[in-house]
Amino acid sequence: MSKRLLDKVVVITGGTKGIGKGIAYMAAAEGAKVAINGRNEQDGQRVTSEIGERYGTEAIFIKADISREAACKELMDRTVARFGRIDGLVNNAGIFPRGTMVDTAEELFDSIFTVNMKGAFFCSKYAIQQMLKNGGGSIVQIGSTNAYKGAKDLAAYSCSKGAMLTLNRHIAAHYAGYNIRSNWITVGWVASEGEIELHQDHYGRSLEELKELANTHVPSGRMQTPEDMAYGAIFLLSDDASQVTGTELAINGGLGL
Numbered sequence: 001m002s003k004r005l006l007d008k009v010v011v012i013t014g015g016t017k018g019i020g021k022g023i024a025y026m027a028a029a030e031g032a033k034v035a036i037n038g039r040n041e042q043d044g045q046r047v048t049s050e051i052g053e054r055y056g057t058e059a060i061f062i063k064a065d066i067s068r069e070a071a072c073k074e075l076m077d078r079t080v081a082r083f084g085r086i087d088g089l090v091n092n093a094g095i096f097p098r099g100t101m102v103d104t105a106e107e108l109f110d111s112i113f114t115v116n117m118k119g120a121f122f123c124s125k126y127a128i129q130q131m132l133k134n135g136g137g138s139i140v141q142i143g144s145t146n147a148y149k150g151a152k153d154l155a156a157y158s159c160s161k162g163a164m165l166t167l168n169r170h171i172a173a174h175y176a177g178y179n180i181r182s183n184w185i186t187v188g189w190v191a192s193e194g195e196i197e198l199h200q201d202h203y204g205r206s207l208e209e210l211k212e213l214a215n216t217h218v219p220s221g222r223m224q225t226p227e228d229m230a231y232g233a234i235f236l237l238s239d240d241a242s243q244v245t246g247t248e249l250a251i252n253g254g255l256g257l
Contacts, residue, residue, distance in 0.1 A: 004238040006031030009083040011075065013066055013123055014093030016043035018192030019142060022226025023090055023233045028055040030234055035060050035079040037093065058083070066093055066119035067111075076126040085134045088237040089127040091120040091164070092142040094157075101155040109156045116160035121167055128171070128180055136179025138237045141168045142229070143184045143248070145256035165248070172246030181245035183236045188224045188252025189214045220253030 010027045014020040015036025024036050028051045036059065038044050044061030051059040062078050064071040079086055094116045099108050124139055131137030147165045150158020164184075171182035189195075191211065200206070205213065214223040232251050235241055 003031035004234060004240060005088070008032045008087040008237070009035070009079065009085050010088035010090065010237060011035045011037070011079050011086055011123075011127065012090040012092055013037045013075075013119065015090075016040055016047050016061070018195075019187065019190060019226045019229045020090070020092040021047055022230040023092065024059070025051065025054070026227070026230035026234050027088075027237065028057045028059060030238075031057065032088070032237075033058045033083050035062055035075070035083070037062050037064050037066065037075050039063065039065060066123060067114035069118075069122045072119065072122035073126045075123065076130055080130055086127050086130040086137060087134070088138045088140070089123060090140045090142065090233055090237075091123055093119055094142070094160075096154060096157045098153045099155055100153050104156050112156045113160050113163075116157065117163045117167070120164050124167065124171060124182070128175060131180050132178055137181075138241070139168075139171060139180070139182040140233045140236050141165075141182065141184045142187060142233075143168075144187050145252055147186070148256065168248075169246055176245050181236075181241070183241070183244060183246065184248045185229060185232050185236075186248055186250040186252055186256075187229060188250075188255040189218055190224045190226060190229065192226065218253045218255050219257070222253065224251060224253055 005027055010032045012020050012024050015024045016038035024034050028034050041063055048059040048061045060082055062075050064075045066072050141164055144161045146154050146158040147161035168182050168184040228251050232249050
């Protein structure tokens with residue numbers, strides 16, 4: 001690794017599994033100090049321990065429910081208390097329970113938006129406050145092909161990601177003058193723990209059946225991996241992307257085009 005994130009401090013929400021964990025490992029390999037967030041203490045401690053053992057860099061786990069504004073502030077405050085600054089934020093945490101528009105209840109809608117959109121908004125708010133103090137930073141919004149229309153049974157999730165895309169453009173337009181960048185990754189079909197569990201429990205599909213299904217729908221011929229997303233995120237977090245803001249980086253194997 002070229003250590004493109006050497007001595008940078010990066011916060012990753014939903015960093016204990018799937019895409020978030022993949023980004024956390026690669027950020028650490030590139031020299032970053034990493035603060036990961038999640039709800040499961042055991043998973044969080046396992047990831048931070050593995051980061052220390054593999055890459056010899058510092059990593060902390062901060063348990064927080066980012067559907068609450070106060071928790072978003074606490075996440076950033078505790079990161080700064082430990083590492084002194086915030087250079088990067090990856091808004092990765094998200095939930096995607098199924099529901100068409102006609103059968104989505106208000107409770108389901110609210111639960112999706114409070115995590116996916118409210119969490120991203122307030123994490124960005126408090127990260128930007130810290131980035132203003134240290135002369136800039138980079139935010140990466142982990143998006144989805146569903147933001148542009150969405151699967152029929154992901155109505156509320158799709159709308160939450162569409163709102164997140166607007167958040168990305170808003171930050172990019174209004175904070176570029178402060179050397180604060182925001183970029184979006186259009187995630188394709190990733191075999192994350194949550195996706196595997198959903199297909200097993202909801203549809204009765206094995207991992208191999210899921211991959212076979214995805215491979216027939218993804219133009220590139222395979223599902224994407226957390227590492228595929230991490231390569232893009234590391235570039236956007238790094239100084240190599242110092243003039244990149246407001247972009248939509250599609251890492252989706254052509255899905256949704």
